[in-house]
Amino acid sequence: MPAALESEKWKWENATAGALAGFSTVAALHPLDVVRTRFQVSNGRPSSSALYRNTGHAIYSIARTEGLRGLYAGFYPAVFGSTISWGLYFFFYSRAKQRYLDGYEQQLGPRHHLASAAEAGALVCLFTNPIWLVKTRLQLQTPFHRSEPYSGFYDALKTIIKEEGWRTLYKGMGPGLLLVTHGAIQFTVYEELRKLAVHVKEERTNHKDGDKLLNSIDYTILGASSKFAAIMLTYPYQVIRARLQQRPSTDGRPVYSDSWHVVKETARFEGVRGFYRGITSNFLKNIPAASITFVVYENVLRLLRVHGSNT
Incomplete structure (x- = not known):
């Protein structure tokens, strides 16, 4: 097979693997995503009262008052969005890496991984922001809300466009683009730790291709370590985006006008702690x-x- 076609085939395999990975993740851990989102938008204003004391209490309360449906609120857009996001992310990421690799005869360094991940993240954000906005709103629906609830993904999409216009689907885009740094940090840390793990395997076993010696335990540790680093550095952007994407109050006015309004109000009423609301459930998820x-x-x-090499 020609090199160009071979390279293109691997990019689509990256996309397929990424999509399956994204689906598996959401299906297993969605209730913690619901809890995280609800914590993120709870504020420290004197007029507000916290519905949940901690992650365990939140899961118990949602299960008791809303049932399984509450714990899996926004599941369809979460699965749809995550599968598309990871598929596109790995596809764009592998393409960007290949482009950089074409100009170098040696291994790519951290700056190339960072640039590739940032590029992939920005492109994915443009494609998927409307899906995440709908997911956030569905997750925030509770029996206590006075607004007419959305019946599902398509109803939410239709109602948002009708009542608030197309531009609303891109609310939170600013912090969403800033969150590109999250994926960039995660993938850069992952790639560098992966290279280190391969080197260690080769040294210990005298094997020339340490990449083949990496197993699921290695990937578990690498994935967890890279995610921890990314969360610690970028979590406040997630809080800002979630608060911007809330449904307007019953009088039609948005809770926050823009990202800077979120920052000012959060800092005023909650301090630094407000920018890390829901981080426990975020870590657990x-x-x-x-x-x-x-x-x-x-x-x-x-x-x-x-399979491809055998066909």
């Missing part, structure tokens, strides 16, 4: 999620490549 994602991705990619 995303650390294992990252591990699942990379374990599935690497193993599916390996399987596809073995």
